[in-house]
Amino acid sequence: MSSPSLPERFRSLVDRHQLLRPMDRVLLAASGGLDSTVLAHLLHEEGYTFGIAHCNYGLRGADSDGDAQFVGALAARLGAAFHVTTIELPRAGGETIQLQFTARTKRYKYFEKILDEYTYDVLCTAHHLDDSLETMLINLLRGTGLSGIRGIAPRTAFPVVRPLLEASRAEILAFARSRELYWREDASNASTNYLRNALRHRVVPLLREYGLQDDGLRGTLSHLRSAERLLLRGATREPAFVRTGPVLTWDRAGDELDPVDALTVLRLLSPDTGFTAEQYRQMVYSEGTTRLSSRTHEAFVSPGLVRLQPLAPSYGPHTVRELPYEVHLPGLGRLLLDVVPPPQQLKTAGTQYVRFPGFPLHLRPRRNGDRFAPLGMEGRTKKVKDYFTDAKVPPWERDATPLLCDADGHIVLIVGHRIAEPYAVGNEGKDVLRVRLQRQGPDPS
Known part of the structure; x- marks a missing residue:
């Protein structure tokens, strides 16, 4: 033939x-x-x-x-x-x-x-x-x-x-x-x-x-190639591995797979991420908390969870000179700033109210050594890093979460989390700054 x-x-x-x-x-x-x-x-x-x-x-x-x-x-x-x-x-x-x-x-x-x-x-x-x-x-x-x-x-x-x-x-x-x-x-x-x-x-x-x-x-x-397709079909049904859009999450704590098998599934479900064999090994065998990066992706590793996602583009810093103001925060969602009359209810999901500190305002990523005076701590200051740890903010959100600062660089609030004591709304009856974070929903898989 x-x-x-x-x-x-x-x-x-x-x-x-x-x-x-x-x-x-x-x-x-x-x-x-x-x-x-x-x-x-x-x-x-x-x-x-x-x-x-x-x-x-x-x-x-x-x-x-x-x-x-x-x-x-x-x-x-x-x-x-x-x-x-x-x-x-x-x-x-x-x-x-x-x-x-x-x-x-x-x-x-x-x-x-x-x-x-x-x-x-x-x-x-x-x-x-x-x-x-x-x-x-x-x-x-x-x-x-x-x-x-x-x-x-x-x-x-x-x-x-x-x-x-x-x-x-x-x-x-x-x-x-x-x-x-x-x-x-x-x-x-x-x-x-x-x-x-x-x-x-x-x-x-x-x-x-x-x-x-x-x-x-x-x-x-x-x-x-056929074996790879069949293995991939089975791997996508592993309940401990969840893909949401470009993000892959592995629930290490609830996974019963042997580490060698978990390593195979993890690599199979994350092609073209650029991680090395040693980095994948750390994702599976590391007992602590670490962050790994390739040219295009990052992995957040903790004892209970591994999360792989594309590197997020930088969002700032931004200077705000007029209101209302709107900006997209990669990995978080849409942030809106405006001035409104004092609300009846200060505690609203996704919304923070503070005294308006005047222009300009600054949105920036956190820096080493950043400190602020969280509301409720009677003027005592705390490192932003320690606040994130104590509040159990996921590691992948920490660098994506901006700080709102006044014209002198003092931290007014951590967007979506805690305001600083000096900017708490009082009984002055003046208009206040409203900060709304509309978190993005999960990407379709």
């Missing part, structure tokens, strides 16, 4: 995983190399409406400019829209893991901008079977779990699809030669100074020599 042709592999993967629909507007990420050039021709032959996006990093001088010109000409020949940008990267130290991470981050930010601006439905990349194998080997060397050895997924969030994922590099090359296609060769791909290239040129040929076949690799990766 003959092997499927490259177009047949393309159509089979697209249909099985519903990667592309006939009406989709597709954005192809293209470098000008063999893989993306072949994929551009396949998209054209299969009748998709698509554009091509290229990022010029300028790291190889005239060769980089030549790549951009080649991709532009390719787009013109295939009747595709062409989007190109120049991305500046630090040159010191040569190509490093950090440089690659920076390049990828900027590249995908550009793709996201083009997807939105030109209303493309999906981003298409030319990753293939050999890329999946190399990724598996890299992850094995660094230490990984199931998600690291099942190779590259056909579809990921963004949305990104990879319709060549079951085609080998040899099949792609054979297709290109049969159609007499031209492409650009990056000389750095021949270097073995970088891990992926070293595996590609030294290790993978040995695996082939010892009997690794493409069909066997396809089957193995398919079974591993």
Whole structure:
């Protein structure tokens, strides 16, 4: 039985995983190399409406400019829209893991901008079977779990699809030669100074020599991805793990899972958060309270609870010079300030009333050493840090909760919590400052 042709592999993967629909507007990420050039021709032959996006990093001088010109000409020949940008990267130290991470981050930010601006439905990349194998080997060397050895997924969030994922590099090359296609060769791909290239040129040929076949690799990766899906389906039913929008909470105190199993579930339910293996280990085995951060997420760990969430953007500081005033506090909700007559009832859920201290007012995050005189403590002061601890304010709310200060920097109140004694409302009959925090509801899961 003959092997499927490259177009047949393309159509089979697209249909099985519903990667592309006939009406989709597709954005192809293209470098000008063999893989993306072949994929551009396949998209054209299969009748998709698509554009091509290229990022010029300028790291190889005239060769980089030549790549951009080649991709532009390719787009013109295939009747595709062409989007190109120049991305500046630090040159010191040569190509490093950090440089690659920076390049990828900027590249995908550009793709996201083009997807939105030109209303493309999906981003298409030319990753293939050999890329999946190399990724598996890299992850094995660094230490990984199931998600690291099942190779590259056909579809990921963004949305990104990879319709060549079951085609080998040899099949792609054979297709290109049969159609007499031209492409650009990056000389750095021949270097073995970088891990992926070293595996590609030294290790993978040995695996082939010892009997690794493409069909066997396809089957193995398919079974591993299936096992991951089944495990994920079961993990999402673990009652101790609750996802609310982008936030994952693990009730350690009420969980009966073995720590090793809990570690597996925690990693499976939090892909693409950037935490290291050691950080995950601390989440499971730490007996105290700690806070862990990656480039994109943070984890709050206590003896009874672990909470993973995206890093919240800073909300301030803000200076308030007129009322009414409204601002969104990331992670908390909407804050509204205005002046009203003294209310009959000072204790209202979500609302604080204080003597109006005049303008300007300042909203700012807490700082080390902050102290205030909480109402009811007869003028004695207390550290804001100690107040949060005693009031059992969740660790993930402490940095997100601002302080309202007067023109001299004295703390008037902790938003949503306690006012300071000097600003307590008396019997003067004057208008008062009303501070309302409308907490945001949980994000839909």
